[in-house]
Amino acid sequence: DAKTTQPNSMESNEEEPVHLPCNHSTISGTDYIHWYRQLPSQGPEYVIHGLTSNVNNRMASLAIAEDRKSSTLILHRATLRDAAVYYCILRDQTNDMRFGAGTRLTVKP
Amino acid sequence: GAGVSQSPRYKVAKRGQDVALRCDPISGHVSLFWYQQALGQGPEFLTYFQNEAQLDKSGLPSDRFFAERPEGSVSTLKIQRTQQEDSAVYLCASSLFPRTNVILEQFFGPGTRLTVL
Numbered sequence: 001d002a003k004t005t006q007p008n009s010m011e012s013n014e015e016e017p018v019h020l021p022c023n024h025s026t027i028s029g030t031d032y033i034h035w036y037r038q039l040p041s042q043g044p045e046y047v048i049h050g051l052t053s054n055v056n057n058r059m060a061s062l063a064i065a066e067d068r069k070s071s072t073l074i075l076h077r078a079t080l081r082d083a084a085v086y087y088c089i090l091r092d093q094t095n096d097m098r099f100g101a102g103t104r105l106t107v108k109p
Numbered sequence: 110g111a112g113v114s115q116s117p118r119y120k121v122a123k124r125g126q127d128v129a130l131r132c133d134p135i136s137g138h139v140s141l142f143w144y145q146q147a148l149g150q151g152p153e154f155l156t157y158f159q160n161e162a163q164l165d166k167s168g169l170p171s172d173r174f175f176a177e178r179p180e181g182s183v184s185t186l187k188i189q190r191t192q193q194e195d196s197a198v199y200l201c202a203s204s205l206f207p208r209t210n211v212i213l214e215q216f217f218g219p220g221t222r223l224t225v226l
Binding site for chain 2: 091
């Protein structure tokens with residue numbers, strides 16, 4: 001299975017943008033890139049997904065490198081409620097959702 | 110709201126006891142997943158149901174773990190003869206279509222925290 005690599009932790013100041021990186025050098029052509037986040041004491045929640053093109057939704061933006069070997073989740077203005085563990089996951093039709101350890105984002109007021 | 114619910118939220122069991130964890134998925138969702146999340150780790154896949162059929166149980170750690178979804182809605186994860194290493198949060202997720210539809214999101218419940226003494 002394709003694997004992802006994320007930093008263990010990151011810090012951000014409130015109301016500043018946050019760029020959360022993810023490396024997936026062994027990604028295959030059929031893998032979608034998904035991001036989920038897990039707030040304290042809750043189950044994970046979907047954030048965004050993409051295949052090749054950059055994607056935007058109301059929660060975040062996803063920037064995908066041209067070679068697809070890396071991607072970046074962008075939170076345009078971090079709030080205290082964005083403090084969570086962020087997971088970058090590769091999905092195709094044959095595998096399950098494989099979560100790594102994720103990136104723990106701390107947002108400072 | 111009509112999200113995924115799980116019960117109980119917390120369960121304490123003595124080693125050797127059997128436990129049953131319940132998941133109520135979103136109504137009409139075809140897919141149901143169980144995950145195990147150890148402290149400080151990401152969730153790990155346990156098993157997958159498409160309607161009432163258990164299509165994948167490759168993640169179940171031992172034959173003490175058993176899951177069912179007899180009518181294609183509510184699911185129960187049963188752990189027999191619990192051990193201390195079973196202590197974890199057990200998460201349930203559901204999705205509208207089969208899991209081969211890889212663009213669809215999974216909706217997670219809040220989890221059941223199991224502590225085995």
